[in-house]
Amino acid sequence: MARARNVLSVCALLFTLVVFQTLVSPELEEDEPFLPQSRQKRSEPLSPLEYDVVVELNLTDVGAVQHLRTLFSSNSSSLNLTLTPLIFVSDIHMTTVCYPNGTSYQCRCEDQYVWSYNNCVTYGACDEITDGACTCISDLPSNGQYCQPKTVEQTYEYIVEVEISASNIELLEQIRQALTNMVFPVELNDMINITQIEVIFVVPEIIYEYEVFIEVNTTDADELKNILNGLTFPVQISPHINVSDLNITTVCIQDDAGIQCRCEEDYIWPCDTCAVFEPCDHEPDNTCSCIRANSTDGQYCQSKQGQNLTACFPTTPIPTTTTVETSVASSTSLDTTDTTTSTTLAPSVTGTYLNILHFLNDLSFTKC
Incomplete structure (x- = not known):
């Protein structure tokens, strides 16, 4: 114009x-x-x-x-x-x-x-x-x-939730830091402003499961079995650690001829253990549930479900004699969300139920 x-x-x-x-x-x-x-x-x-x-x-x-x-x-x-x-x-x-x-x-x-x-x-x-x-x-x-x-326009406020899935914790921290440092309001266009962003991180809880073998020296294995059978699981021993299951796996009996270590029901010795030590029985698939040994080198019977049942060397079973002392190995399954402590396992616990709980309360674990 x-x-x-x-x-x-x-x-x-x-x-x-x-x-x-x-x-x-x-x-x-x-x-x-x-x-x-x-x-x-x-x-x-x-x-x-x-x-x-x-x-x-x-x-x-x-x-x-x-x-x-x-x-x-x-x-x-x-x-x-x-x-x-x-x-x-x-x-x-x-x-x-x-x-x-x-x-x-x-x-x-x-x-x-x-x-x-x-x-x-x-x-x-x-x-x-x-x-x-x-x-x-x-x-x-x-x-x-x-x-x-100039007119007064109606303002509408919306709350929009945005979900971000990421497995990289460092990436999530970078996103959180970037959003925290933003200066508001943030103008997307002439009609839309972001007035606030609230960052909420929801990290799925990771449960770690450990299997711990505990050796208990006792003169009455049956009493110990009765005590363990009376427990109700899970047993909480700390805010982050629960005992989800506890089973007796191995009972070692000392007599005049030496030591016999027998597996409880649903447990067997690994095939290589049957080959190294003298088996005192045979399973139908040539595995064994009993060995004669003065020391098992910290090995105990394993669950049958977790074994590769390779045929073991056939041996002649040896009869059991008078019981002098009984050593019981139990398998304890622990569920924990705390992986920041170190592993401290006592070599043995003497006694019955109170000693077992005292031992469990002293346990601490680290992530493998």
Whole structure:
């Protein structure tokens, strides 16, 4: 839109016009054509119509802008300017003032008026874009648009949950640190802001299971079995450690001929143990559940479910003699979520139930 060289400012004035109109409608009396008064026209008043009219003023006197601003700001609320019997001006507001800025214009909005977001982007905002609007642009719009009344838009707040799955703990920590350092609000676009991000890490609890062999010296293996059979599992021995199961695996009996180590039900000796030590019985698959040995080198009977039942060397069983002392090995399954302690296993525990619980309470483990 071309401007004369002597134009120093362009003002946009918003006029609110109130227009009264009437509807003239004839009443026709078809049944009584001989009565001329029946065809009289009747005026029906209608509700007034309001129009917003933008008037552009080109001014050569900069002081006139301030004069108009003062005039309309003080009289706009009580203004009642009659143009015709049916049209009058109810309000006049100055909305926009554009000043020359080099080869172009800088157009600023008056109080309570703003430029639309599209105009801010198209013509370049010369102040901050806030809530999708600005109050200053760096050119005169070519489409005849001017600042619009500032409206209070309804704000909607949504809580959005975003789930991130990752197995790398370091990566999760980097994400948490980056989100914590963000400065809010974060503007996604002219209509959407992120006001807050709350980081909640949910790490699935990892349960580690250990199998611990405990050696107990006792003179009454049956009493020990009865005590263990009376336990209710799981048995909690610390906030992070539970005993989930406890079974007797091996009973070693010393007599005049030496030591016999027999497996309890569902347990057998590994095949290599049957080959190294002298078996005192045979299983149908040539494994063994009894050996003669002065020392088992810390080995005990293993669960049948976990064995590779390779045929063992056949041997001749040796009869059992008088019992002198009994050594019992039990297998204890422990469930723990604590992997920060070190393993401390006593070589043996003498006694019965109280000694076993005392031993279990002194156990601590480390991740293998």
